Amino acid sequence: MRLAACETEGLNRVYDRSREAFAFVLSMPTRLLLAFLLLPGLALCQQPSSTPGEYQGRVIAQTMHWQGAAWLVRHKREREEATTTMRANLGLKPGMAVCDMGSGNGYHTLPMAEAVGDTGKVYAVDVQPEMILMLNERIAEKGVKNIVPIVGALDDPKLPERSCDMILLVDVYHEFSQPEAMLTAMKKALKPNGVIVLVEFRAEDDSVPIKPEHKMSKAQILKEMEVNGLKLVREFEGLPWQHMMFFGLPPQKL
Numbered sequence: 001m002r003l004a005a006c007e008t009e010g011l012n013r014v015y016d017r018s019r020e021a022f023a024f025v026l027s028m029p030t031r032l033l034l035a036f037l038l039l040p041g042l043a044l045c046q047q048p049s050s051t052p053g054e055y056q057g058r059v060i061a062q063t064m065h066w067q068g069a070a071w072l073v074r075h076k077r078e079r080e081e082a083t084t085t086m087r088a089n090l091g092l093k094p095g096m097a098v099c100d101m102g103s104g105n106g107y108h109t110l111p112m113a114e115a116v117g118d119t120g121k122v123y124a125v126d127v128q129p130e131m132i133l134m135l136n137e138r139i140a141e142k143g144v145k146n147i148v149p150i151v152g153a154l155d156d157p158k159l160p161e162r163s164c165d166m167i168l169l170v171d172v173y174h175e176f177s178q179p180e181a182m183l184t185a186m187k188k189a190l191k192p193n194g195v196i197v198l199v200e201f202r203a204e205d206d207s208v209p210i211k212p213e214h215k216m217s218k219a220q221i222l223k224e225m226e227v228n229g230l231k232l233v234r235e236f237e238g239l240p241w242q243h244m245m246f247f248g249l250p251p252q253k254l
């Protein structure tokens with residue numbers, strides 16, 4: 001497009017040769033003035049609706065997008081995260097009802113289903129339906145019968161009340177946009193003596209190659225669980241990159 005210009009009061013009248021017509025465009029000072037007035041509003045409008053906030057002094061991480069799901073089933077994950085050791089330390093037994101919260105495409109869900117057996121059950125919850133679709137494909141491929149996939153909401157995992165002996169969150173809690181609502185709902189979903197297990201990349205360790213907002217320190221985890229009425233009941237610090245902390249509800253007073 002080739003333009004010829006002449007200036008009139010804040011507008012440049014230009015001849016657009018490609019259209020054989022005159023057009024008006026804003027002069028430079030007018031453009032600068034408008035930018036000054038409009039930019040703060042535009043910046044707000046352009047923030048993604050899922051812009052994370054803060055919780056208890058921690059920046060909440062963006063949710064890992066389902067298009068990156070291949071990373072969850074990468075070959076070197078076992079070596080990097082010692083995932084078999086992590087699951088062995090859960091103490092899963094046949095007949096248990098457990099939840100893989102933020103299951104993604106089911107990296108942990110399928111071995112958990114094997115560990116709890118036909119008499120047990122695994123609820124697999126994720127907010128991204130695409131993750132649950134990928135999980136469903138793997139369930140169908142393996143012919144597994146004891147997994148219940150659930151598309152949860154950001155503030156509600158949609159678990160039945162008092163249904164779970166254990167709720168496992170591997171690399172998930174730090175992504176909750178509404179941590180308090182999720183913790184309240186998860187506590188309701190626990191059976192008496194049920195536990196919530198957090199597996200989070202160690203923020204204290206600079207050699208763990210994960211973005212800072214996707215890591216958590218032990219002190220921060222303790223702070224957030226305690227303000228939500230959860231007590232540390234056990235921990236396993238033998239994983240290469242992650243904290244593994246078990247939380248329960250204090251015994252009810254009669």
Ligand SMILES: C[S@@+](CC[C@H](N)C(=O)[O-])C[C@H]1O[C@@H](n2cnc3c(N)ncnc32)[C@H](O)[C@@H]1O
Nearest residue numbers: 064072102103104107126127128154170172175
């Ligand atoms: C980093 S991935 C981890 C997936 C899986 N736990 C694993 O270790 O392979 C985090 C997952 O948490 C899910 N997520 C984030 N917020 C959630 C919420 N409020 N309820 C359920 N899932 C959530 C995301 O959709 C994503 O699939």
